Structures are given as C-alpha cells and as structure tokens.
Amino acid sequence: xxxxxxxxxxxxxxxxxxxxxxxxxxxxxxxxxxxxxxxxxxxxxxxxxxxxxxxxxxxxxxxxxxxxxxxxxxxxxxxxxxxxxxxxxxxxxxxxxxxxxxxxxxxxxxxx
Amino acid sequence: xxxxxxxxxxxxxxxxxxxxxxxxxxxxxxxxxxxxxxxxxxxxxxxxxxxxxxxxxxxxxxxxxxxxxxxxxxxxxxxxxxxxxxxxxxxxxxxxxxxxxxxxxxxxxxxxxxxxxxxxxxxxxxxxxxxxxxxxxxxxxxxxxxxxxxxxxxxxxxxxxxxxxxxxxxxxxxxxxxxxxxxxxxxxxxxxxxxxxxxxxxxxxxxxxxxxxxxxxxxxxxxxxxxxxxxxxxxxxxxxxxxxxxxxxxxxxxxxxxxxxxxxxxxxxxxxxxxxxxxxxxxxxxxxxxxxxxxxxxxxxxxxxxxxxxxxxxxxxxxxxxxxxxxxxxxxxxxxxxxxxxxxxxxxxxxxxxxxxxxxxxxxxxxxxxxxxxxxxxxxxxxxxxxxxxxxxxxxxxxxxxxxxxxxxxxxxxxxxxxxxxxxxxxxxxxxxxxxxxxxxxxxxxxxxxxxxxxxxxxxxxxxxxxxxxxxxxxxxxxxxxxxxxxxxxxxxxxxxxxxxxxxxxxxxxxxxxxxxxxxxxxxxxxxxxxxxxxxxxx
Numbered sequence: 001x002x003x004x005x006x007x008x009x010x011x012x013x014x015x016x017x018x019x020x021x022x023x024x025x026x027x028x029x030x031x032x033x034x035x036x037x038x039x040x041x042x043x044x045x046x047x048x049x050x051x052x053x054x055x056x057x058x059x060x061x062x063x064x065x066x067x068x069x070x071x072x073x074x075x076x077x078x079x080x081x082x083x084x085x086x087x088x089x090x091x092x093x094x095x096x097x098x099x100x101x102x103x104x105x106x107x108x109x110x111x112x
Numbered sequence: 113x114x115x116x117x118x119x120x121x122x123x124x125x126x127x128x129x130x131x132x133x134x135x136x137x138x139x140x141x142x143x144x145x146x147x148x149x150x151x152x153x154x155x156x157x158x159x160x161x162x163x164x165x166x167x168x169x170x171x172x173x174x175x176x177x178x179x180x181x182x183x184x185x186x187x188x189x190x191x192x193x194x195x196x197x198x199x200x201x202x203x204x205x206x207x208x209x210x211x212x213x214x215x216x217x218x219x220x221x222x223x224x225x226x227x228x229x230x231x232x233x234x235x236x237x238x239x240x241x242x243x244x245x246x247x248x249x250x251x252x253x254x255x256x257x258x259x260x261x262x263x264x265x266x267x268x269x270x271x272x273x274x275x276x277x278x279x280x281x282x283x284x285x286x287x288x289x290x291x292x293x294x295x296x297x298x299x300x301x302x303x304x305x306x307x308x309x310x311x312x313x314x315x316x317x318x319x320x321x322x323x324x325x326x327x328x329x330x331x332x333x334x335x336x337x338x339x340x341x342x343x344x345x346x347x348x349x350x351x352x353x354x355x356x357x358x359x360x361x362x363x364x365x366x367x368x369x370x371x372x373x374x375x376x377x378x379x380x381x382x383x384x385x386x387x388x389x390x391x392x393x394x395x396x397x398x399x400x401x402x403x404x405x406x407x408x409x410x411x412x413x414x415x416x417x418x419x420x421x422x423x424x425x426x427x428x429x430x431x432x433x434x435x436x437x438x439x440x441x442x443x444x445x446x447x448x449x450x451x452x453x454x455x456x457x458x459x460x461x462x463x464x465x466x467x468x469x470x471x472x473x474x475x476x477x478x479x480x481x482x483x484x485x486x487x488x489x490x491x492x493x494x495x496x497x498x499x500x501x502x503x504x505x506x507x508x509x510x511x512x513x514x515x516x517x518x519x520x521x522x523x524x525x526x527x528x529x530x531x532x533x534x535x536x537x538x539x540x541x542x543x544x545x546x547x548x549x550x551x552x553x554x555x556x557x558x559x560x561x562x563x564x565x566x567x568x569x570x571x572x573x574x575x576x577x578x579x580x581x582x583x584x585x586x587x588x589x590x591x592x593x594x595x596x597x598x599x600x601x602x603x604x605x606x607x608x609x610x611x612x613x614x615x616x617x618x619x620x621x622x623x624x625x626x627x628x629x630x631x632x633x634x635x636x637x638x639x640x641x642x643x644x645x646x647x648x649x650x651x
Binding site: 107 | 118122125126129130133134137437440441444448519520
C-alpha cells in the first residue's frame, strides 16, 4: 500500500509539475492535466490513510499526512478561489514546494 | 520540443530535492542521539575499550604477559620484577637503540623512585633510549655512548639535582606521578624524539594505554611489554582507584569518531593492571574511548566546514527561488528555457547567480523579431550569460547523476588484468566522474541544447544542428568539469578525511562548491565561444 501510494503520488507529482509549467508560462492548464493530478493525489493520499490503518509498522506516515494537509490550503485556494494568474502562480509555487517536500519525505522511506 | 526544458528542470528538482529532503531527515534522526548516546553507549558496549588484567602480583602478571605477548621485539627479561630488582629488570629488558637521540634520567632506588620513573621508562622502552638511574649522587645504567644526545631528567630537584654530565638537558616534572604521566603522554620534543605527543587533536594513531595506580607501579612495570607490542603509554589512576579530572579530560579527548563505518579506526584501549582501579573508573574510561559516529556526536556534529557549506547550499536554494520568482513575474520577454537555466544556475551559484542575472537584464533590449528580444551586454557579461545557459542545465545534471550513482551504487569492473596503466579505472571516483560527464552531456544535448539551437537557427539542417549542439555542449561542459571535477576530487578525496556519503552535508556541499568553481573556470573559456560567435550571449 505504501508503494501504491508512492506510485500514485509520483504520477500526481509529474502532472502537477506539468500544470505548474503551463501556469508559469501564463498558459491555460489543460483540463486533463489538472484532473489527473487531482485524482492521483486523492488516490495516493487515500492509499496512505489505508496504509496507516492497516500496517503493523511503527511508522504510519502521519507526518506526511500532516505535510499534505498543509499543502492542501494553497491547493484549495487555487482550485476554488477566483484569483488572477499572478496570485495563482505564487500559490502554486507554495503548494508545489510543500507537496514535493512531503513526497520526498515519503520517498526516503520507500527507496532502498 | 518545448517540453524538454521543463523535463530536465523536473529531473533536477526531483532528484536534488529528494536528496536535500533526505539530508534534513537524516540530520533530524541523529540529533536526539546526543541526549541518549551516553546511556546507550554505556549499556551496549560495556567495557569493550578497557581490559582488566586481574592478577596475583607482579610475578604472576609478568609470567602471563610473557605467554600472551610472544613478539620478540616486545619481550622482557625472564626475571620477574620486584621492588628490589626493578632497575635491573628494566635494564635487562631494554633494547637500546644506538641511534636514539635522547637519554632518559630517572630517579633510582626504592618504590617511591619507581612511581616517578615508570612513565618515562615506558617511553624509553618503546623508543630504545638509554636510561640512567640517579641514586645518592651517582648515575648507573646505560652509560655507554652518551654523545650528541639530549638528556631528559624526570622528576623534581629533590629527586635529581641538576647534573653537569650532559651536553644538553631538560627537566620534566609535575606535582604528582599522575600528572607527570599525563604530561609525558602529551609532551613531544620532535628534535630529540622524546615524549609520546598524544594530544587530543591527533587525528592518527593506533595506540593504547596501560593504567595502574602509583602504589601499584610495580604491576605497571610487569606490563612493560605493552609499550612495544601495543605502543602503550603508562597512565596513573588515583590511589583510591578513581580517576582524576585531568585523566578524565585526557581520556575523553582521545575519543575518536568515524564517518561511514567504525572499522575506519583508530582504536584506543586501556589495559588496567591494578586491581585497585574501581569498576566505576573502568566504565568511565570505557565510555570515554567509545568510538562515536561523527554525525551523532551532539553539539560537535556540525563541523565548521559543514556549517559554512550548509549556509552556501541554503543561499543557493534561496538564490534559485529569487531568480525564478523574479523572472516569472517581471521578464515576460525572456523565454522559458532561459529562465529555467538562470534559476538552476543560481541554485549552484549563491549570490553570484542573482547578481549576474540582474546585471544581464537591467539594461537596454531590442526586439529583433516578434517576441525575440536581445539585450545589449559587454563581452564579459555575454560570456557569463552564455556560461549560465550551459551550466544551468549541465552542472545540476552532473550532480543528479552523481547522486543517483552513489545512492544506488555502481559496479566496479576490476580484475587482475586492470593493474597496468589503467589501474585508476578500478577506483570508484574516476568512473563516477566519467559517467557524470558523459551522461550529463548526452541528456543536456538531446533535451536542451539541440532543441534550443533548432529554435534559434531555423534555416540549418537537423544534422548540422545536432553536430554543432553536441560540440558546444561537450566543450562547455568540459570547461565546467575542469573546475568541478578537480574541486570535487580535492574536497572528497583530500580535504575531507573520510569520503562523505550522499546523506552527508559535506557531499552536497562539495558538489555545490565544485560547481561554483567550475563556473568560474568556464566563464573565461566561454569568452572564446562568444568571441568566435559559437554561442549567443545576449538572449
């Protein structure tokens, strides 16, 4: 489950990066790109939560869930707020940095 | 085609971001160790570093050590030492080196004299120095060739007065035999080759210690073999079996640390020969000498070099963020690949990166074609910009490839046939350097330089563009490597005592510093490219 979450989140990271590249070039983000990012991240986090309940391991990755929770704040502001591209860029950068940090943190446990 | 630049940027951000996050995690993991390390170390390695030689007296100990230390060079005489014959025992055991540059003069006589003499006798036995005993105004012992030797008189004026027999003499004394032993352990006269010179800041040395009490000095003499077999210095505990603050300080200063594995050494050890030394003292000494992982040594875990370099890396990340955000909001006329390369270059060029970036764009610009802007810059500034274009993608890619290689490891192909002129291929570092260069050139060529050139020179054929892009990429990366590889070799193989791993601050720091130097070397070389119009410097 930990590995599934990592793979799902990795796909989420790749599509998030693609969305961010569009945004930083002042382009409209294709619907497919941000939808895939959204779905993958939701599935990945769901997998992490299932892992936390199912595993007998001491490390339940609560800290990563907290980091993702923090990333959720700018994330939701981008998704639902009516804002200009400039503000969206700044929010996306904040969201991306926090989210990537959480993902890397997960990766330090998963990589051999 | 335009997707390739963000892909390279993604690879760089992904791998280096992971590496730096991993670094933070490792540091957070080891920091609590400075709290529980003491207790844990004591429990886990109870007295690994101290061996107690329980014995029934000097004769017993001497017989035991004759059996267990069979080396010819460390053999003492067959006669067992006693309070009466200790001088004779020592002189018969001592193998005088005719080339020794010093003479050791110690008090002779009874048990009290032995207490003062013993620390120096250990060194004399180790070094093969001639020894003279002073008793009742007379000198006895190795009276042979005393020319051109410096005499070291051990003990105070009360024990041995000033003597006229020697060309050059120096007195070494202390308030107590314990302090004298410690003084000799740290003292060193390089010219006369006298004194152990074992201070806390020695970073080499496989040596041991023999510990006894002054009252049990005879047991120390019985263990004289250790002075040669284990390079052991004699130290004294207090008469009540405890250890003094001075000895505690000294023993803790001798604690060594390891970087990657404890097998790096050096190992230090105490041999306790007096039954009077308490178990509390034994445990304390054992703990004092217990080797610790460099990273878990508490407040000292962050060395001066690491602290400086960490600031360097943090400034780099901050510089990259500044340049990226600034370019994103204020420079719509600059193309995305160029913004990415400025940001990635600034990551490795703390302060310098933003300075060059601002200097490149705070000047007049003209629009040569629709959406294609050129800035008016001096040759120096043009070569800086051109260097940053190649460097921004190339140098982080080299670090990325290096990181992946050290994280996952890579095979070494070293067989018996490799011992000729190509022996260096059997070492990890050259292979890593070659792989870093070749792979980084290939990636930068295919994903960055080729599409960039294609975009800028639409009239040229694909074959010509790919050839030209390859040559300029290979050459400019070679220029960067010139500085980068030499600096990373210097840092990893020479400056830092032990090769750091990829989760050490010093690994990243070395790479960052090496890249910085690489840029400085490549800058003037790129001036030639600009002068010959091989690279554009005003975009």
